[in-house]
Amino acid sequence: MALLVPVLAGCDLPSGGPGVKELTAQPQRQDSRRLFSGLVMQDITLREATIMAGQMREAEKLRVRQAIWAIDAGHSTRDPVIHVGDDLSVSILSFAGGGDTPVIMKLGHFPVLRDGMVTLPYVGAVRVVSLTYASIQQKLSRLYAAQRVFSHPSVIVQEEAPDGRWEADSVLVLGEVKTPGEVRWQPGGLMLAHVLAEAMGGGPPVPAGGPSDGQPVSVRPETVVSVVRHGRVVGALPLDDGLVNDIHLAPHDRVIVKKEASIRIPVLGGGASRPGIYSFGTCPTLADILAISGGLQRDAASSRAIFVLRRDHDTPHLLKIRFDRTYGLFVAQSFLLEDGDVVYVAESSWVPYFKVFSLMLQAGVLASIAR
Numbered sequence: 001m002a003l004l005v006p007v008l009a010g011c012d013l014p015s016g017g018p019g020v021k022e023l024t025a026q027p028q029r030q031d032s033r034r035l036f037s038g039l040v041m042q043d044i045t046l047r048e049a050t051i052m053a054g055q056m057r058e059a060e061k062l063r064v065r066q067a068i069w070a071i072d073a074g075h076s077t078r079d080p081v082i083h084v085g086d087d088l089s090v091s092i093l094s095f096a097g098g099g100d101t102p103v104i105m106k107l108g109h110f111p112v113l114r115d116g117m118v119t120l121p122y123v124g125a126v127r128v129v130s131l132t133y134a135s136i137q138q139k140l141s142r143l144y145a146a147q148r149v150f151s152h153p154s155v156i157v158q159e160e161a162p163d164g165r166w167e168a169d170s171v172l173v174l175g176e177v178k179t180p181g182e183v184r185w186q187p188g189g190l191m192l193a194h195v196l197a198e199a200m201g202g203g204p205p206v207p208a209g210g211p212s213d214g215q216p217v218s219v220r221p222e223t224v225v226s227v228v229r230h231g232r233v234v235g236a237l238p239l240d241d242g243l244v245n246d247i248h249l250a251p252h253d254r255v256i257v258k259k260e261a262s263i264r265i266p267v268l269g270g271g272a273s274r275p276g277i278y279s280f281g282t283c284p285t286l287a288d289i290l291a292i293s294g295g296l297q298r299d300a301a302s303s304r305a306i307f308v309l310r311r312d313h314d315t316p317h318l319l320k321i322r323f324d325r326t327y328g329l330f331v332a333q334s335f336l337l338e339d340g341d342v343v344y345v346a347e348s349s350w351v352p353y354f355k356v357f358s359l360m361l362q363a364g365v366l367a368s369i370a371r
Contacts, residue, residue: 038315038316039316039317039318040315040316040317040318041317041318041320042317042318042319042320043320043322044308044319044320044321044331044335045327045331046327046330046331046334049321049331049334049335050334052335052336053285053334053335053336056283056336056338057336060282060283064237064238064241066235067235067236067237068235068237068241068245068247069235070234070235071192071227071229071234071235071237071247071249072247072248073189073248073249073250073253074248081130081131081132082112082128082129082130082131082132082133082136082159083112083129083130084112084113084114084116084129085111085112086111086112086159087109087110087111087112087159088109088110088111088112088118088128088157088158088159089106089108089109089157089158089159090106090107090108090109090110090120090140090155090156090157090158091104091105091106091107091155091156091158092104092105092107092144092150092153092154092155092156093153093154093155093156093193093194093197094150094151094152094153094154095151095152102154102193102197102200102243103197104156104197104198105150107120107121108121112128112129115127116128116129116130117129120140122144122147122149123140123143123144123147126139126140126143133157133158133159133186133189134189136155136157137154137155137156137157140155140157141153141154141155154193154194156191156194158184158186159186169185169251169252170182170183170184170185170251170252171183171185171190171195171249171251171252171253171254171255172252172253172254172255173195173196173198173199173254173255173257174254174255174256174257175256175257175258176223176257176258176259177196177199177200177201177257178199178200178201179198179199179200179201180199181199183195183198183199185251189248189249190248190249191246191247191248191249192225192227192242192245192247192248192249192255193242193243193244193245193246193247195249195255196225196239196242196243196255196257197243199255199257218276218277218278218279218292219261219278219279219280220261220278220279220280220281220284220292221259221260221261221279221280221281222238222239222259222260222261222280222281222282223238223239223257223258223259223260223281224236224237224238224239224257224258224259224260224281225237225238225239225242225255225256225257226255226256226258227249227253227254227255227256228253228254228255228256229250229252229253229254238282239257259281260281261279261280261281262279262281262339263279263280263281263282263283263284263337263338263339264277264278264279264339264340265277265278265279265280265284265289265337265339265341265342265343266278266342266343267289267293267343267345268342268343268344268345269344269345269346269347270297270345270346270347271296271297271302271345271346271347272293272294272296272297272343272345273293273294273295273296273297273298274293274294275293276293278292278293283336283337283338284336284337285332285333285334285335285336285337286306286308286321286331286332286333286335286337286343287329287332287333289337289343290306290332293343296323296345297345302345302346302347304322304323304324304346305320305321305322305323305324305346306320306321306323306328306332306343306344306345307319307320307321307343307344307345307346308321308335308337308341308342308343308344309341309342309344310338310340310341310342311340321335
């Protein structure tokens with residue numbers, strides 16, 4: 001067998017793609033046949049991974065802020081003031097029991113009396129006349145927060161209009177919510193968080209296919225809220241951002257809630273345990289990808305490095321993360337992948353030899369059995 005090694009070294013042995021040596025060789029970076037040129041190769045350190053991840057997170061925050069600015073319609077000017085004799089419906093949006101999903105508690109209907117006051121549970125008499133609906137909601141939210149009865153309360157004040165004069169301006173909620181349908185427009189306007197909480201019915205979003213989304217392990221979606229206005233999507237943002245920000249809707253808006261996994265990361269190479277395409281709703285780390293794809297294949301993967309192929313302004317980049325040192329694990333925890341990246345796990349240089357030896361061993365066993 002020792003004599004066969006140099007002989008086999010000159011043979012074209014089967015492999016699961018280029019190895020570390022072939023990927024990092026200079027001819028690969030400047031192909032003589034011009035199959036591609038200008039490849040940039042870079043070793044990623046922990047500092048570089050942290051800086052790149054910070055830049056990607058800042059870009060995502062900017063995208064969310066731009067979506068909020070595009071959606072926010074500002075305060076309504078259609079009769080936003082509370083008058084004597086108005087019948088107000090008061091509800092509280094809070095996080096009951098310390099949960100992650102907001103719930104709505106309806107306190108009831110309360111008339112605005114001649115003195116301009118309205119009497120509410122826990123806080124007593126509050127002057128509301130001549131205030132806008134938006135301002136009274138903020139005032140009551142502060143009063144209820146001071147009582148410490150509810151967790152992070154946000155008060156919803158609506159006018160009960162039996163003649164239905166606001167129904168024509170309702171907001172339609174569709175998608176993966178418990179109670180899809182129309183939410184009646186209010187004189188003080190509608191907030192996206194209030195509309196979502198009402199449609200969600202105090203629970204997490206329900207997938208369109210039923211109570212269980214049935215997503216395979218290769219897909220990790222994120223719940224996204226899109227607002228359609230005048231026939232086009234004016235903004236889309238994660239559900240959490242839609243719940244925690246003050247975003248005013250406009251009459252006739254459509255709010256669509258659905259799960260999306262728009263970031264697709266292929267995992268390739270003979271050293272990968274489960275090669276394939278993995279989809280995410282948010283940018284995963286390299287550690288996330290390795291975990292969901294089963295990591296490096298035992299006794300087959302090269303532990304020297306893991307590669308990420310990325311195109312930056314049409315320039316191909318080969319990013320190398322060292323995995324034969326401890327800090328490579330920390331780099332994998334910090335390094336964020338983006339849509340279009342390709343993760344490549346090279347095969348160990350000894351794997352082709354082992355494949356041939358295995359075939360030779362099997363042939364020898366079969367021959368002995370035949371004798």
